[in-house]
Amino acid sequence: MGRAPCCDKENVKRGPWSPEEDAKLREYIEKNGTGGNWIALPQKAGLKRCGKSCRLRWLNYLRPNIKHGEFTEEEDRIICTLFASIGSRWSIIAAQLPGRTDNDIKNYWNTKLKKKLMFRAPQSQRKPSPFPSSLQTPPLPSHSLSSLFKDLASSYCYYSPSKSFTRFETISPVQSNILSNNTGLTSSSSLLLSQESLVSPVQCYRQMKDNFLSFGSEASCSSNSDGSCSQISYGREIKQEDMGLQSYISNGYEENQKFMISYGNNGVETLNQWEGEKANGYFEETPLDDELEAVKQLISSSSGIANNACNNFLTEENKTEAQKVMYSYY
């Protein structure tokens, strides 16, 4: 037996919303809220629309503080980075872009950003990284976890040059052991993460003081859309939206274990160098041009990185390559 339809399709209006309908919906919600029941809302609001349609209209268009129009370069970067990390999970990506809706971002990706990436100049035509080798991604074993962290590190480090970092948490002995045993990283390695670039896509970070985050340390938490941290959870209790990292945490670690902290020789040094260079907007990976070709192929194929990321989060070799290319996009 199939599910009953959410509304009587014969008697609901479809297609574009008129200004009158918008006004009715806005007025009703501003006065009464959604009441937690979108199905009943259209009738109460005097609209001949499906509840789902009302919800979409409100969330994507009428809701206060919705941002329309051009995406900024910073937003482009966020979208690219997160897409490379988590795939087409637009709602999560949207949560990192205040005022943008998942629909907006999805449309923007499909119509513009994807093409922009596809037609990106090959590396040979881009400016070289000015960073000392110590600041570039250190060599790591070709272990999948290492690749995961390496990629996440390069993306997050790269990608928030405007953020002011003021504090650094060094790795604990416990963390050191875990890193050594599981990722091949040494205790002196550290990972810098900025608040704006890392948050709900993985939702297993711990917010430290002063805009600093460590990744999935003893307490993980889920984030709100404003990036704040409200719900503390541990290891296996992380909810489904944590997806890839959740399964990674569950399978690869004991509960409450700490992991993932920083990169480079030591945190302070890395931080200082970072502070000194961040304004330049560098910090790019240096992929080969054939890697760019790889990501182009992934994008153009129907089973591209989005599907890979969703179906087999952060384990596909080709996605790792795709990430590198995307990170160096700017």
Next chain:
DNA sequence: AAGGACGACAACCGCTTCAAG
């Protein structure tokens, strides 16, 4: 000027998730 191609984006569809009973 006509009309076809294309791009942008709003809206819909149908599947999944989740919580309540």
Next chain:
DNA sequence: CCTTGAAGCGGTTGTCGTCCT
């Protein structure tokens, strides 16, 4: 546990405007 139904989500389609021939 199981069932049910609302909400959430991502993929797809529809529509409209603009550009090009």
